[in-house]
Amino acid sequence: MASASPPAPQTPPPRLGERLARAWGRWWVKALAVLALLAAIGWALLWLLVIRQLPSVDQLRAYEPPLPTNVRGIDGAPIQSYARERRVQLSYAEYPPLLVKAFLAAEDRTFFEHHGVDYPGLAGAVVDYAAKFGTGRRAKGGSTITQQVAKNLLIGNEYSPTRKLREAILAYKIEDTLSKQQILELYLNQIPLGRNAFGVEAAAHAYFDKELNALDLPQLAYLAILPKGPSNYDPIRHPDRALARRNYVLREMVRNGFITQAQFAQANAAPLGTVRRRTPKFEAVGGYFVEAVRRELIDRFGETAKASPNSVYEGGLWVRTSLDTRLQDLAAQALRDGLIRYESGRGWSGPLRHVDLDGDNWQQPLLNTNIALDYQDWRAGIVIGREGDAWRLGFANGATGLLPRWAAQSPKRGTATPAFGTLKPGDIIAVAPSGSGFALRSVPRVSGGFVVEEPATGRVLAMQGGFDARLQAFNRAVQAMRQPGSTIKPLVYSAALENGMTPASIIVDGPFCVDQGARLGQKCFRNFANMRSAGPKTMRWGIEQSRNLMTVRMAATTGMPKLVDTLKRMGVGDYPPYLSIALGAGETTVLRMVNAYATLVNQGRGHEPTLIDFVQDRHGKVVLPENWRPCDGCNAPDWTGGPMPRPALRQKQVIDAMTAYQMVHITEGVVQRGTATVLRDLDRPMMGKTGTTTGPTDVWFIGGTPQFIGGLYIGYDHPRNLGGVEGGTFAAPVFKEFAVKAYDGLDKLPFRAPPGIRMVRIDRMSGRPVFGTWPDPDDPRAAVIWEAFKPESEPRRARRRGDAATPAAAPAPTAAPTPRDSDFLQREGGIY
Incomplete structure (x- = not known):
């Protein structure tokens, strides 16, 4: 038996390195490696040059489009808006379904099917770009609605392949972040559609003067053609082109099953139906007032979002002002009529x-x-x-x-x-x-300013700064520095009342000169129109008759430092202590003077005059005033039947309340017996003072009732002689034209006296107390009147010759007061 041969030795498997070496020897492996390397390099470059620089899509979640600031009057009615872009923001549910379908047919019919990029359309755009490269012609867009949102809101409108790539990547990411409805809402709110309209709601007003939900099918289809180029389809310049493009959109809507053939036929036959370009209906309301509001808002919040998220032109603020449009119209009409009356006959x-x-x-x-x-x-x-x-x-x-x-x-x-x-x-x-x-x-060359203010709050209710804000932007109510003339006198005499004088104090109406030194010599003052001196008279008489000599004599007695301090505290101006200041030589504005008179009427409590009640941001949060707090229990559903909550008064006591009332009471006499008697037939408690500057270059009136105080001046912007006019004969009638309608239907309220005022009957010429027969209380020219005094300052009965030197107590009256007199005393809080 033959023996078995030994097994052949097995070849060990190739090692990993050997296998890689054999593989590398093949050409296709080398090709794949090169491609992988190029892909890695391309991806790195893409990441470095494009993806890394892309903005975050998360910005769109909190995106807030630029919105105009909406301004409302005291009653909540819209009066103005401040915007560089007209835009009204809507939610997706507020868009008519046919509008959405029209835009899809015109811009992106597969919008609800793709994931941000329409690849066949993008490929066509690339081919078109290559074909037109170097020709100077612009290639077709090929952008989906999502890509347009990425372009308009995140990356800009640069014309380059790089921008297109960034746009496509961002569109894919946007689709992962937002729903289709959210994307459409962003798109339809921000798309520019011409006529300074951004978004479809603003465009509906710009082209059809209607709300978006009131547009019919052909009008909605017209809006859908505008993103391709509003100027290309302007209905005034290119009506045929616009009509053809609109009908194309209607055909696309039929092809996509958005509308029926019958709807198409009816819409296709309709005209464009657009209106001419219009400005907002309220643009002429309170022009000077709303411009002053705009300036104040810009000072506080800035113009654009770079300055503040609550900016005036992009922040979407809601502003409630104190403008009373009825009073504004009356003030504007009265001032304009006065200017035209003055100009009549002057060419x-x-x-x-x-x-x-x-x-x-x-x-x-x-x-x-x-x-x-x-x-x-x-x-x-x-x-x-x-x-x-x-x-x-x-x-x-x-x-x-x-x-x-x-x-x-x-x-x-x-x-x-x-x-x-x-x-x-x-x-x-x-x-x-x-x-x-x-x-x-003829538009008047002479001009002026008019302001109306609520004394209790300092809210400015009306402001007219000239004939027309669109002709003369300079606001004379707040910007023109003018000499107030005799309208300063009630404020000047208030300083005297605070320093020991009374309305019955005797001041000499006679020559008054001051020594100005060896170089300047004497300065002698005179009354207006060189009226003759009247001798010793009461302070009241001097104010009612507007006597200059009495005023400077009183100012010198009181002391000019005290007088100018009073004017500064009342917000009129910061003046040097010169006697001429007492006659109105210092410059100020209508607004400051009206506010000072309002302080008198408000029992000496001062306010900074305000145009804005409050400001809310686009989310409803109150951002002005800064210390605003919600008023719990102020809403009607929360009311329990008790007194409504009221904020604590934060008013500064500028001058003594009794001093303020004394001056108001005196200036009521100016209307009843003095330089403003043209207002007497208004038949209501009213205070006021006229003013006429040297020349005259300006004429003034300031006054009113507890409800509101108004004031105006009339003069040339470059002061020159007005001719034969005065405050009482020209400015006061202008105020009367306003007041007749402004006070119509309002209660006839008396000026309320503060606690402690003593009402005493005196002779208004001599200042002596009067006892005995009562004068007719309805006679404004009566020599005997009720006068207001501070405690312990009222005059006593004159002693007869030979009486003891001790002061005599005031005896009981010889005639009992009538019921009407008793009511007056009780209402005024005084004593008999």
Whole structure:
């Protein structure tokens, strides 16, 4: 038997290194390695250059679009908005379903199917970009709605392949972060659609002057064409192009099953139905007031989001102001009527502005000036050219009209100024409809300011700073520094009352001179219009008759340091201690003077005048005033029937309450017997004071009732002589025109006296107490009146010659007070 052969030795398996070496020798392995290396390098470069620099998609979760600041009046009605972008934010549920379908048909029909990127569309865009590279032409977009959100909100509108890549990556990430409805909500709220409208709600107002939910199918389809380029489909300049594109969107809606053929046929036959571009309806409301509010908000919150999240133009603030639109209209009308009355008979004031015309294009130059008028039926028109014996005029809305020669004559001192012959093309003038054409109107060259304030709170209810805010942006109510003339006297005499004088104190109305040194010599004061001196009279009489000599004599007696300190505390101004300050030589504003009078009416308690009641951010949080606290129990459902909670008063006592009431009581006499008797027939308790500066260059009136105080001045911006007018004959009648309607229907409230005031009957000329027969209480010219005194300052009965030197106690009256007198004393808190 043969023996078995030994087994053949087995070859050991190749080691790992050997296997890798053999594999590396194959060409395809080397190719794969190179590709992997290139992919790694590409990914690294992509991460370094693109992905790492991408903004976080989480920003979209908390994204808040720029929203305008909405301003409301004292009654909550909208009066203005501040915005560089007109936008109204809506939720997805508020969008009409047909609107969403129209935008999908126009922009991204597969929106609810893709995950942020439409790859066939993107590939087509890449091919188109390559074909147009270097030609200067722009390639088609190929962007989905999600990509447009990424572009508009996160990365910008740079035209490059890199931006397209970043846009696609971000779109994919957005789809992972937000729902389709959230993406559409962002898109439809922020998309720019022309006419300064951002978002579909703002566009509905801009193009159709309607709410979004009031638009029909063809109007919704028109909005959907605008993202491609609002200027390309402007309904005024390119109506045919816009109509063709709108009908294309309607056809796409049919093709995608969004609407029926019958709906398409009806909508396809409809006209565009757009309106001309319009400004907001409330743009002319309280022009000077809302501009002052805008300036204050910008000072506090800034203009844009870079300055503050609650910025004026992007923060979406809700502002409640103290503007009373009824009082504002009355104040504006009264001031304007007064300015026009003054200008009547002084000739045409000239064109509002002149612009250069470019051929037949006159409308755009006119619109660029932003000139408009809201006085009665006046309109601003531009002179286009001559047509026979008339000028052709153009208006902002595109209409034209004729200004004949006979309607362009401006009377001046009984003659006719040939204004017609001075006109030239490009002049912007004021006209009003007359017959079949227009007649020339003259915007006053003289101007002024008017303010109305609520004394109890310091809230400014109305403010008119000139004839028209769109013609004259300078706000004379708060910016014009003018000499107040005799309206300063009640404040000056208040300093005397605080330093020991009474309304019955005797002051000599006679020559008064002061020595100014060897170089300047003597300075002698005089009464207004060189009125003769009246001799010794009461302080009351001096204020009622506005006597300058009595005022400077009193100021010298009181001491100018005390007097200017009182003016500073009352917010009128910080003046040097010169005697001329007592006659109104220091400059101040209408607002400051009205606020000082309001302090008197408010029993000496002062407020900073305010235009804004409160400000809320877009989420409803109150951000102004800064110390605002919720008022628990103030809402009607929480009311238990008890007294409503009221915040603690934080008012500064600027001057003594009794001093303030004494001056209010005295200035009631100015209306009853003094320089403001034109207001007496209003038949209600009213205080006030007129003022006329040297020249006169300005005329003033300030006064009112416990409900509100109003004040105004009238004068040229560059002071010059106004001619034969005075505060009592010109400014007070302007206030009366306002007051007749402003106080209509309001209660006739008396000015309330503070505790401690003593009411004593005196002779208003001599200041002596009067006992015996009671005067007729309805006779404003009576020599015997009730006067207000502080405790222990009232005058006593004059002693007869030979009486003891000790003061005599006031005897009982010889005639009992009538019931009406007793009611007056009880109401005023005084004594007999």
